């Protein structure tokens with residue numbers, strides 16, 4: 001093991017510390033959003049410092065805020081499979097206008113139960129989740145279009161569509177893929193606009209075009225062998241698999257002309273109403289499915305070596321880079337050559353109504369001897385592409401028009417995705433790249449059998465890439481996106497306006513606080529303000545009751561949340577932001593006195609912010625009584 005000094009010398013020469021040093025009290029230049037992978041969440045870091053700023057709950061329940069536990073947020077996690085408190089979140093994507101990041105929303109996919117979530121970047125809260133029907137393993141997602149017209153979804157796992165009970169070895173006859181386009185530019189109105197029925201391959205990653213290629217999205221596929229067992233061998237046989245090029249403007253025409261099938265399908269759309277502080281679920285019952293046989297020109301295949309992972313479109317919209325993880329070259333396709341090949345019908349064959357274009361007719365060049373295991377590529381806006389290489393653990397930088405490698409930098413160790421700041425937009429910021437590494441032996445202090453995933457920050461502003469920083473991430477990030485902080489920070493909300501709070505159980509002043517019984521249900525309309533609850537003493541609750549504490553935070557200043565929890569609660573606490581209402585549901589099991597208190601350190605008298613509930617036996621005649629201070633009601 002090198003000493004710390006030697007290590008600094010070997011990987012980070014020069015005055016690198018000053019490049020990542022952000023003095024206390026100063027802000028970072030970029031927000032970077034990392035997917036949480038198996039944590040089901042998103043974590044937010046400031047770059048270049050690598051300081052963590054927030055973990056956003058998305059597909060997993062959160063004990064810190066009560067997300068997924070409260071009646072207000074449970075509908076967010078409803079699916080056609082029921083309430084799902086977890087998922088595997090892979091690829092964050094920042095909304096764009098005219099091909100540039102606009103700082104409005106972040107989208108992220110759920111891989112296991114196919115879903116896409118919208119996070120509002122004024123509150124950093126998840127405000128919408130749509131389930132994707134006719135899908136399994138929603139991996140190539142959400143990767144949106146130039147004006148966030150759509151975010152996309154695809155099937156990593158092909159399955160029977162519609163689902164049915166068939167032998168698994170009938171894969172080739174019965175299993176299909178789908179590619180879905182989800183309307184995304186209106187909050188609260190996400191909807192599956194249409195799906196395209198695809199051959200039963202595994203669809204892996206995606207990117208949509210920009211500039212000249214606006215109107216198209218590209219999806220990699222592997223397992224074009226259509227194997228259903230021992231894929232590590234059986235899906236690695238073909239020299240070339242395909243990039244599917246989907247013309248979504250053509251799909252829109254086909255929908256307008258009725259060239260689709262309205263297919264029954266049950267899926268959920270969940271939306272958080274910020275004024276009601278409440279999520280609602282709606283169940284959708286059908287989806288439009290386009291068969292490429294009935295909609296000529298909607299899809300083409302570009303042969304691409306070999307089991308490609310990433311498909312990435314250059315900032316000028318002309319070049320399409322495939323990351324063939326088993327390939328010895330990196331193929332760079334040309335969008336304009338693709339259009340010409342389509343016009344000239346330079347087809348090799350057709351699969352399920354989808355023409356396969358001739359490789360040579362669409363290829364711009366092959367980058368030779370790039371590295372081992374090329375995965376994923378982003379661009380710096382100066383004519384260079386950066387590809388992560390899993391097997392050889394490095395990032396390569398190359399001139400993608402001239403097809404020439406110009407630099408390589410090692411990563412520690414196996415890099416999955418990388419990001420370049422704004423590297424999937426029309427105008428990348430460049431400046432930094434981040435490697436997301438999977439196998440990080442010895443990189444951090446050990447914390448038990450599980451090793452952390454690391455993020456490594458590279459300065460890419462000069463000719464040579466330079467590793468300048470390393471930090472550790474939450475969950476297992478698969479991808480991250482960075483945005484200039486200036487595009488978000490002035491729009492961030494500080495409070496919820498109490499006046500606008502339309503939660504049905506909100507109370508806006510202490511005099512309206514009360515307790516109401518409806519049979520075995522007791523509703524506590526409670527307020528919180530520094531440093532007391534109203535009411536803070538409650539009697540007349542009985543074993544067998546279900547008690548709903550509807551707690552409104554009356555504060556209207558930034559940074560004064562209060563928390564609420566009661567002894568024996570089987571749910572998480574609730575953390576209530578200024579002006580917000582949240583509900584904690586509690587079923588007392590035995591007579592006695594139960595304290596409740598504020599969990600968030602809110603003032604010098606925070607420790608005094610508490611109260612009691614008296615619980616009497618079932619059937620007792622104890623009357624409801626509630627008060628704060630001497631003002632008994």
Ligand SMILES: [Cu+2]
Nearest residue numbers: 562598602609
């Ligand atoms: Cu408090």
